Amino acid sequence: MALAAKKGVAKANISTLNNLHIGTLTVNVLFILFNLLWKRRSLLAYILFSLPSFIAEFVLERSGRPTFDPSTKALKSSGEDLAAPGLTEYMFDIIWVTWFCLVSVMLFGNLGWLVWAVVPAYGAYKGYGFLGMARGLMGGAQTGQIPEEQTVAAGNRKRRRAA
Numbered sequence: 001m002a003l004a005a006k007k008g009v010a011k012a013n014i015s016t017l018n019n020l021h022i023g024t025l026t027v028n029v030l031f032i033l034f035n036l037l038w039k040r041r042s043l044l045a046y047i048l049f050s051l052p053s054f055i056a057e058f059v060l061e062r063s064g065r066p067t068f069d070p071s072t073k074a075l076k077s078s079g080e081d082l083a084a085p086g087l088t089e090y091m092f093d094i095i096w097v098t099w100f101c102l103v104s105v106m107l108f109g110n111l112g113w114l115v116w117a118v119v120p121a122y123g124a125y126k127g128y129g130f131l132g133m134a135r136g137l138m139g140g141a142q143t144g145q146i147p148e149e150q151t152v153a154a155g156n157r158k159r160r161r162a163a
Contacts, residue, residue, distance in 0.1 A: 003075075010066035010078040017064055017082070020092075023099065024057060031102045042110050046102075049116050053098035056091035064088075094119060 028050070035041050064082040068075055082088055097119055104112030 006075060006078040009081050010075055013064045013066055013079050013082050017061060020057060020060065020095065024053070024095070027099045027102050031106060034106045041105050042113075045110060045113050046105075049101060049113055050098055053095045056094045060088070060091055 031041075031046065035043070035046075060082060063080040066075060066079045067077045080088070082092075097116065101113055101115045104115050106112070
């Protein structure tokens, strides 16, 4: 049963990685051809803003590609599940934002790279949310503050005891 699950993850990972590589190759070749044949765009910005996407794709390839035994062709490792939430999901988001930026740059000029500002803005938003959640968990206990629901319940207990 567990081997069937590993085979399913391996098959899904192979398909996902192949689609990812084909998409990256297509968008980047289109950008380079557009840059060479039609209108010049900043190659320095292209390298600078595409580098995180290439690194994320490399990490996904290394961690998600299944490995097989060369002699028996048996599955050795299915790789990390590329459908998992968390960091894997964020790496895919970086790749897709980069693709969108490349298309935006082709259509609207070098100002299309401003779309990349979404990534740190989203990171700051998520970080602020985690910080607020941590304050809520730790702050009330450390400062001696008691939420309103607890004070109302405590007041009701005092009244019940007095009666």
